Amino acid sequence: MTAARPAPDVLLLNANTDRGMTERMVAHARRRHASCRGATVTSGASYISDAASLQIASAAVEEHVSQLGPDARPDILIVACFGDPAVRDLQRRLPYPVTGLAEASCQLASRMGDRFGIVTGGRKWPPLLRDLVTEIGLAPRLSGIHALELTGDQIAQDRAGARDAIRDKVLEAASAGADVVILGGAGLIGFAEELQADIDVPLLDSVDCAIRRAVEMAGETTS
Numbered sequence: 001m002t003a004a005r006p007a008p009d010v011l012l013l014n015a016n017t018d019r020g021m022t023e024r025m026v027a028h029a030r031r032r033h034a035s036c037r038g039a040t041v042t043s044g045a046s047y048i049s050d051a052a053s054l055q056i057a058s059a060a061v062e063e064h065v066s067q068l069g070p071d072a073r074p075d076i077l078i079v080a081c082f083g084d085p086a087v088r089d090l091q092r093r094l095p096y097p098v099t100g101l102a103e104a105s106c107q108l109a110s111r112m113g114d115r116f117g118i119v120t121g122g123r124k125w126p127p128l129l130r131d132l133v134t135e136i137g138l139a140p141r142l143s144g145i146h147a148l149e150l151t152g153d154q155i156a157q158d159r160a161g162a163r164d165a166i167r168d169k170v171l172e173a174a175s176a177g178a179d180v181v182i183l184g185g186a187g188l189i190g191f192a193e194e195l196q197a198d199i200d201v202p203l204l205d206s207v208d209c210a211i212r213r214a215v216e217m218a219g220e221t222t223s
Contacts, residue, residue: 007035008218011074015081047153058085076214097217101206104213113179121152152187
């Protein structure tokens with residue numbers, strides 16, 4: 001009888017410096033994959049909200065990963081920020097698989113429908129995310145990016161107050177032609193599940209997508 005393979009060790013690295021956010025993401029991720037641990041960068045913004053803080057986060061992620069000792073290196077690394085800071089560089093040079101919240105979400109959404117939309121917090125994100133989706137190679141599949149005035153950290157601080165605004169943006173994305181809608185970013189974790197019963201198109205949680213992709217990648221490397 002063949003012994004079962006151990007569950008892959010997934011490191012969820014928060015590119016924001018907010019440790020409370022890390023704890024919330026890890027707790028959410030462990031519902032899908034128990035062997036998930038969290039870490040938080042030690043420099044940069046408490047919440048990434050623009051191009052400047054995203055660039056700083058890339059350096060912080062690179063620094064954190066470079067300092068991982070042999071015992072701390074994971075089977076799979078998730079960079080837990082919807083801007084995917086440093087993900088492409090890390091994918092090119094690390095000996096283990098790496099994904100980010102945006103990449104994993106867009107890849108899954110593209111498998112589920114012809115066109116996908118993104119709902120996220122913060123008005124400065126759309127141009128950054130358009131560039132990222134282009135880099136991933138899925139720009140023709142993107143129906144639109146629908147950003148709330150509220151930033152992700154503001155949403156996380158008042159989930160009940162943000163719920164209707166998020167729902168309105170999801171409906172806007174569906175009306176714009178999205179077959180699947182991604183709710184992107186740490187501040188929006190859990191809303192896909194909360195809102196799905198009221199929405200006709202599938203909703204994807206970006207942290208759930210990253211965990212699902214991480215497990216897929218682990219299977220690809222061991223098969």
